[in-house]
Amino acid sequence: MNVLVELGIAVAGLVLAIVLVFLNLWRAILFLFPGSVRVEPEAPADQMDLPLELGPMATQLQALGFVPLGSHEEKPRLQRATRSYDWAHPGERVFATLHLGQDDSPRLYLLTPVAPHGFVITAGYRRPAIELPGVYRSGSLEDASPERLLRAHLRRLEGFTPTGNYTWEGRVEAGRSWYQGLGRKEIRRQNLQGLLWTVMALAIVASAFLGRRVS
Incomplete structure (x- = not known):
């Protein structure tokens, strides 16, 4: 026994x-191997299959002057790809990305590439606060509206020099650079x-x- x-x-x-x-x-x-995540374009703006849950936030982004770019996918090894939906505000030099969280709740974060090879990221959901002076600033403002999040992001850009190409291709390239560099x-x-x-x-x-x- x-x-x-x-x-x-x-x-x-x-x-x-x-x-x-x-x-x-x-x-x-x-x-x-954090740089092993594949970031690939998925569909241009006129072919984006935006989930209904993201519709209200997308409308608010467009009211703020953001224009749709397209969608992209991020795929870690051994996992299915997750899809994100991208907008840009070329005047303010800000990317906006919508996606669904694990509980299918709408999520939004704003991203600006900064010189020489850095990023400023502001999320509307909990995200670790990381500060590398003059290079990288990442943080969150939980449950903030897109308008409030944009204001906070622009304040957090003070002292940085925005750079980058605010097109669909530029957004995909920014994602790849983040995974292979400061995002590690x-x-x-x-x-x-x-x-x-x-x-x-x-x-x-x-x-x-x-x-x-x-x-």
Whole structure:
């Protein structure tokens, strides 16, 4: 009986470890290789398939002077691509990006590339606050309206020199640059727990097989 109980515990532990690897391996890869996320154009402005949930925010953006650019997809390894919908305000030199959160709630963030190779990002949902003087500023103003978010973003641009091409191509390029450059620290912070869970699960699997070989 004891042997059966021990076997059952071992099998349950192994199954749990495999599930943890399945759920977290992509996060571990993202932590180790943040620049591996593919950012690709999806559809131009006149072909954007905008979800109904994003319609009210899109209307508010256009009332503020933003013009639609198109949509793009971001795909980490081992995960499905997520789709984002992009606008630009060339006069204010700001990109606006809408997407759906994990709970299908509307999300908006504003992005401005700044010289020489930096970014200012202001999100309308919780986002880590990161400050690299003269290079990078990332933060949030939770549940702010698009108008309030824009005002806050323009204030946060003070001291920076906006740059970039405010077209659909320019927005896709900005996304690629963020993943391959200054966004790496933020990505690693977000996915550290996934790396730790993956390492722990792989250790359980390895110990199970090594224990079997030793016995």
